[in-house]
Amino acid sequence: MPVITFSRNVFLPLTNVCANTCGYCSFKSPVAEGCVMPKEEVVSTLERGAAFSCTEALFTFGERPEREAGFTAYINRMGYPDILSYCKDMSRYAISLGILPHTNAGILTYEELEDLRPVNASMGLMLETTAEIPAHAHSPGKDPSVRIEMMENAGKLKIPFTTGLLLGIGETRDDRIESLEVIRDLHKKFGHIQEVIVQNFCPKEGTDMASFQGASTEVIADTLRLSKEILPADVSIQIPPNLADASLLLDLGVTDLGGVSPVTIDYINPEHPWPALDALKDIARGYEVRERLCIYEKYCTPAWVAPELFGLVSELAKKVY
Template identity: 80%
Template sequence: MPRTITFSRNVFLPLTNVCANACGYCSFKAPVADGCVMPASEVLATLRRGAAFGCTEALFTFGERPENEPGFRRYIEAAGYPDILSYCEAMSRAAIDLGMLPHTNAGILTYEELERLRHVNASMGLMLETTAEIPAHRHSPGKDPGVRLEMMADAGKLKIPFTTGLLLGIGETAADREESLAAIRDLHKRYGHIQEVIIQNFCPKEGTEMAGVPGASQEVIRETLRLAAGILPKDVSIQIPPNLADAGGLLSLGVTDLGGVSPVTIDYINPEHPWPALDVLAEIAAGYDLRERLCIYPQYCNPEWVSPELLPLAERLAKRTYG
């Protein structure tokens, strides 16, 4: 019987590109200016298109701590919300009403903020990227590895199904990658909440500090996937982004998931790399059993891991998706 490879059908909603970090490889960050907050009308229109295309996941992202950037608060208040978290909560509820499960990647959040978003999010995520101190993060306080691991532990304490991952080729070493995977493993052994780990290769962006850095080689990606398969517990899915790497040639190395793919929106983090169409995704996974999943894996679709506000929708979608 062929091994199963999964993917999620989603809509990608960057509520703001304003960010307190300034990573050397990032082109997502934008200045505080008119249009720096995605209008609610656009969010809602995108959610409706996603629902029409059968999307089950609403992926909300925004720059880390945008309120720390001078002038941002004026724009979020003009949108009718006291802060970006309140806006995310409101849009998450809109997604739920349209039959989609919210998943939020918001950078560093406190225990209390995670608890607040848990009520309206089926799952959440934060890329660990690396446990190493690297020059690319010298202007990014939120990329302190200890701070990121602490937030991931808080998510475990709150029983939030969680996605994390490594970013390859940003200045880390092979030993750093092994240490990062071991740190994720240890968190999962303690809390049981890491549902998937993304092995993502850095893609250089024009106009950034690291535009001339080639990024991770195919061999580094392959080596890291082998490490991940050997280090991570078997109940943690290993994901490779199909728009950033030669995913078809990597599936045999322990990959079990192709991540979120949107028929409606672009990858706002890597806009130069379009998502593969669903029929192309099937070609990438040729020889495997390609199946759609939710943003929350089946073992977490129960009252222990899902808030009462979300549980009816999660159970309904899980019955339809997982059988």
């Protein structure tokens, strides 16, 4: 029986403040009281995650929030110089509970990636598209060359990495092919791309693209076929089961259903709740549903895992793999 995997995670958006203003995003919020997730809430959420046997702590936040006027004062008030220091501290707490951190923080420099690596089993950045599109006109961090450079740096640092495409944001089929080819070439060079998410944009009220239709099932299906054709066989292809009807798409090369949380919502797409873990078996009828870590099995080696994390990765890998 073919296998479909998923990661049992806990989702922690440390802040919604972001230097980018994407035409389709409702995640971004202004600098104001409560714009940083309180430490007590992070701690209690992680502890609930541990109680539900979560193995992944997904840390995410708006890109470069310190560039937004007034944000630094809020993070300083919490005792941290910047959001990355806060993320590192909370990552250490997750590790103490036996949960592996996976950070998706937007654009990071080589030095910042290197600094986060000892407390992250894996990291991620959605490429989204290699195309220059109107939706990214006010988002300097969505410059394709900047995102590709970060993915290259992650490869140089041997960080197991997740990336993906966002469909229906103004790109063409040729753009999707080019994006997949860029990811393919990065993986051939560095071997670090463990999974590629094929994610459909979901229109949000109050955004510039609220009236856009997003990607049809046909476009998602075509992109999955392209992904299977273009990407190397050792790169997992993922679709989020709360955003698309996965049961109609699994036979097109999908091997993973991504992170699914029994504890927290999808804060990026709160209007689309996760399926219950038990429901994954119905979605993936005809497949064996198998849990995985945020770091794939082949990367659970000293070459790919920082010494500080290797003990926990090895312990969890024995249970899961």
